[in-house]
Amino acid sequence: MTTDIFENKKAPYICTPLTGKTKVEVLDQLEKILPQTPDLIEWRADFLTDLADVELVLALVAEIKNTTDIPLLFTIRAAHEGGEEISLTEDEKVHLISEVCRKTKVDFVDYETSNEEKFVKAIRSVSKENGKQLILSYHNFTFTPDNEEIVKRAKLAEQHGADIAKFAVMPKTQEDVLRLLEVTKTIDDLLDVPVVTMSMGDIGGLSRIVGWAYGSIITFGVGVELSAPGQIPVKKLRETIKLTQELVPSWE
Numbered sequence: 590m591t592t593d594i595f596e597n598k599k600a601p602y603i604c605t606p607l608t609g610k611t612k613v614e615v616l617d618q619l620e621k622i623l624p625q626t627p628d629l630i631e632w633r634a635d636f637l638t639d640l641a642d643v644e645l646v647l648a649l650v651a652e653i654k655n656t657t658d659i660p661l662l663f664t665i666r667a668a669h670e671g672g673e674e675i676s677l678t679e680d681e682k683v684h685l686i687s688e689v690c691r692k693t694k695v696d697f698v699d700y701e702t703s704n705e706e707k708f709v710k711a712i713r714s715v716s717k718e719n720g721k722q723l724i725l726s727y728h729n730f731t732f733t734p735d736n737e738e739i740v741k742r743a744k745l746a747e748q749h750g751a752d753i754a755k756f757a758v759m760p761k762t763q764e765d766v767l768r769l770l771e772v773t774k775t776i777d778d779l780l781d782v783p784v785v786t787m788s789m790g791d792i793g794g795l796s797r798i799v800g801w802a803y804g805s806i807i808t809f810g811v812g813v814e815l816s817a818p819g820q821i822p823v824k825k826l827r828e829t830i831k832l833t834q835e836l837v838p839s840w841e
């Protein structure tokens with residue numbers, strides 16, 4: 590399953606994060622990332638020191654969008670799901686994401702299903718009204734929940750109207766990585782919307798390379814600085830996936 594924002598490119602789409610603490614750092618990272626031609630750029634705005642400055646954030650999104658046609662994902666990862674500590678209350682954060690939806694040309698926004706339902710609903714409405722795709726996500730930096738739990742959360746993301754359901758989980762064993770791939774196939778078969786999954790950390794790297802074969806449409810690769818453990822450099826990731834798809838085309 591694909592999302593038309595990527596036009597005729599084929600999955601998996603490679604997403605590279607921007608993690609600068611200041612406007613200058615974000616733009617500097619962007620400059621270094623562009624020649625690596627990712628399919629999607631994620632601005633992890635929770636890294637920005639001045640996140641409370643709404644005008645600054647809106648201007649920076651506008652600047653990124655004016656610099657490149659590569660689709661942009663705006664994320665303020667919640668601290669309770671592995672993001673940076675931020676000074677904003679959840680109300681202020683939802684207001685900021687809403688302003689980004691209303692006033693910028695951002696393509697995607699990400700929000701966690703673990704947040705209060707009223708906030709998830711608010712983000713779904715404002716993103717829909719403004720033609721932005723919503724990734725409803727779940728992260729676990731400690732372990733890989735059992736399959737039933739992942740399936741339950743995937744259904745929840747779809748019930749809340751996700752355009753994409755995303756799961757990033759931490760394996761303790763190699764079996765956890767294989768299980769995550771298996772449950773990726775399960776939720777991809779089950780949901781009407783595309784899914785994105787990854788197993789983090791060193792051993793999880795395998796899922797970033799072969800997740801597409803199980804239905805995961807986006808894989809995160811590092812351009813300048815990691816936003817999560819286990820991300821593989823974009824160039825190598827792209828080459829490895831391309832080779833894998835060429836050698837075993839029957840998985841596509």
Ligand SMILES: O=C1C[C@@](O)(C(=O)O)C[C@@H](O)[C@@H]1O
Pocket residue numbers: 606631633664666699726728755757787789809816817818820
């Ligand atoms: O959800 C994800 C996936 C991720 O956690 C990863 O493991 O690559 C990286 C995050 O920046 C992004 O928001």
